[in-house]
Amino acid sequence: MDEKFDTADKKVLVDIVKLAQKRGLKGEFGDWKEFLNSHDKKFGAGLSDPSKRSHEVLxxxxxxxxxxxxxxxxxxxxxxxxxxxxLEQMKDNSHISPYQNRV
Structure with missing residues (x-):
């Protein structure tokens, strides 16, 4: 699972962290804010919005x-x-231009 997190899009990681917060999930270092307090001494939980954090921290x-x-x-x-x-890729690829309809 670790490598999936490393290669995942940041938007996906932000979503997972937000959902983990809503569910009150705790990892080895506690919940998101507890993790930030132990992991990032500079900002701590003061900047707890996951979207403002780096891919690496998430x-x-x-x-x-x-x-x-x-x-x-x-x-x-x-x-x-x-x-x-x-689904988005399939939707984007399935568009037929008006010119193609006439041929």
């Missing part, structure tokens, strides 16, 4: 989770994002 937080249920939840979110991306 991935580091998500890598602190080890419970099977949490990992399945994260995997489902990543799969959902991947499916959405594929």
């Amino acid at each position: 991935a580091a937080f998500l890598k602190t989770f080890s419970k099977e249920d949490d990992l399945k939840f994260f995997d489902n979110i990543m799969r959902h994002h991947s499916n959405q991306y594929l």
Whole structure:
């Protein structure tokens, strides 16, 4: 799962962290704000909006989770994002220009 976090789009990681916050999920270093307090002494939890954090910090937080249920939840979110991306690609590729309709 760790390498999935490393290669995931930042938007996906932000979404996962926000959902983890809503569910009150805690990794090895606690919840998101507790993680920030121990991981980032400069800003701590004062800047807790996940979208304002780097890809590396988001991935580091998500890598602190080890419970099977949490990992399945994260995997489902990543799969959902991947499916959405594929649907968008298919939609974009299926457009036929007006010129093609006349031929």
